[in-house]
Amino acid sequence: MGKHILILEGDGIGPEIVREARKVLDVINAKFDLGMTFENELMGGCAIDVHGVPLADSTLERARLADAILLGAVGGPKWDKLDRSIRPEKGLLKIRSQLGLYANLRPALLYPQLVDASSLKPEVVSGLDILIVRELAGGIYFGEPRGIRVLENGEREGYNTYKYSESEIIRIGRTAFEMARKRNRKVCSVDKANVLEATMLWREVMDTLHKEYPDVELSHMYVDNAAMQLVRAPKQFDVLVTGNMFGDILSDAAAMLTGSIGMLPSASLDKDGRGMYEPCHGSAPDIAGLGIANPLATILSVSMMLRYSLGYPAVADAIEVAVGKVLDQGFRTADIYTEGTKKVSTSEMGDAVVAALQ
């Protein structure tokens, strides 16, 4: 039986970029005779408009049954004023935690054709290929207690809790070491162990786990230094592993090294390798509806889905080759446009990838 994919287009540019990814899915489905089936559900602001909540229980149920999930992005100014308990992003956090999607893989790979689009000098970034492994289901984004309270003097105080248990650290650590084995066998664990107790434990547990992976080199780095090193000499890294918040921030920084956040795919996996796939960027309300968003991060997320959850690595390779080909042909959406290349719309970029696949 073919695999079943749940598609959540979401908000803003979500529907535009997912439409292009769907074209690619339809082409490979036919070309490689995969027999995949698809269904669409709502998540985010669009779900609030229809169901009153960002993630309906029925949608979560469909997500549990699917072999993989493809997501565009959620959120936008239309829903910013809502109470924070029903914000679009709550749907995203809920699906990640309910499905146990703790391992977020964010490759930052600079395509050689885009060296000029990077914000750093060619010699600093050319050949860049790093993998950020971000813990996604724990840490300060989920820690209790949390909230905004009124102090005795009447002043308000906001607070969150940063915590990681040993088992949470071990499972994400394993993902990082396993991934490094398929790459250049180097893991850099990022923490703030000089200040935060939670990350002192993180460092200690990583060191202990490392004994099971003697063939992989492990180093530690404080997050502030890691931010600096990513911009100074990013090629020193192979796999970076870190907690939820540090990973969120560092991966956006790493994104810019590759030219545009519109190029960066991601996978969020559970313990069995089932997962949700989405571009690293958000719903880009500033360009929604203009037909200029870069669909490649979403298309490359489809490639990760085929590789990590569906067991079709050769098809994943074919998509990546096709993306390389359209970049060779000079096609660029506005975010990666440089002089001398051909500026194309969202749908023209999707069509170009489809043509390259055929």
Ligand code: NAI
């Ligand atoms: P964003 O990633 O949506 O946009 C940042 C900048 O990058 C904008 O200038 C945007 O136009 C540009 N950009 C993003 N994706 C692009 C693409 N594919 N092609 C070309 N340019 C692109 O981040 P921002 O503006 O901070 O957030 C906007 C909304 O998205 C907010 O509501 C936020 O909460 C939500 N968001 C959702 C995420 C998700 O669904 N996973 C992740 C991050 C933000």
Ligand code: MG
């Ligand atoms: Mg982010």
